[in-house]
Amino acid sequence: MLPINDLSRHNGPLDAELRAAIDRVLRRGYYILGPENEAFENEFAAYLGVAGTVAVGNGTDALELALRALEIGPGDQVVTVANAGMYASTAIRAVGAEPRYVDIEARHMLIDASQLERVATPQTKAVIVTHLYGRMADVAAVLTFARRRGIKVIEDCAQAHGASRDGRRAGAWGDLAAFSFYPTKNLGALGDGGAVVSNDAGLLARLRSLRQYGWTSKYHVGMVGGRNSRLDELQAAVLRVKLPYLDGWNERRRQVVRQYRSGLADLGWQLPAEPGDDDVAHLCVMRCAERDAVRAALGAAGIASDIHYPVPDHRQAGVATPPQALPETEQAASTVLTLPCFPELEAPEVAVVIAALQQVAQRDQD
Ligand SMILES: *Cc1c(COP(=O)(O)O)cnc(C)c1O
8 A cells, every 4th residue: 555654654764863852862861851951942942943942742732732821711812714634623622712614715724814803802811823734824914913913823833833924934934833743744753742933932931831731940839730741751852853854854855746737637636736835745735626536536546645634623522512614614624635745755656646546537437
């Protein structure tokens, strides 16, 4: 089976470097919030061009702690999209606030900033803007809206490590930004990991306290809402090995998407737009009305595919959400199809996927 992603092919070539980093941690005998964490935080902040990074346990915690740092809680609303896998909604609910959903635009399936005015209420305290599939959303438009309203912007960069627009990286635009280092992300650890970044020293200080029981100093709790969510030294050491490769990997992902675009043009399907600097091609998501049939044909040809994401947040069975009209979001959920895309995917393999899809399109025409 041609996989959608292959982490052994991704991490395999780094075997010696990763083992050296892991050995270094093992021998040092310092396993939580030590020198590797501090070095990674500094290196990641320098890479992004932000004042600071606070590494945490995972990307969902990063979103939740970002909300807590802004003192958002019960009675507050946070606006976000409903097509991004429920992570932001989970974080919003975890702090006791209520998600309000804004629809997406059809071309990139990113937040439709022109609808924010209509969706926001006096209770709205923040917008979580998700750079979905690796492409940066119109964060400048979201910021214009938010600044006028006096509300905060959190970027969800879990799929957009390294993307940049006008020379400014994803994560360097909002008041705060959340990253995940889940193994399949563009920058992935060998386990869970996450980070919040910001240019605001006060928010960074609050986050350092929140990730460790609310401590201001050891055993002294200076604020409520604290918990334990830290990045361990092994994962920090792994991420330090991998960060220098990120830009190269992102360029390889873009090349994969470009190959799909040229091979699948004119078949009547919506392909991802040409990826520039502001798109790190985390996932290659195309859209087709007959999605389930196409997916079955790919499977029969030995090609894995996936759906990101099948159920919009406001339709999740386990969560009561007031009914909301989100036509583009619903349309996306029933038409999106994710094709294999990872840096090590070779051109001949992409060609195999393209040939299989061309055959499906041909069959549909006959
Ligand atoms: C993966 C992901 C998250 C959550 O990250 P975890 O580390 O799995 O908690 C949040 N937002 C988006 C858009 C993601 O893709």
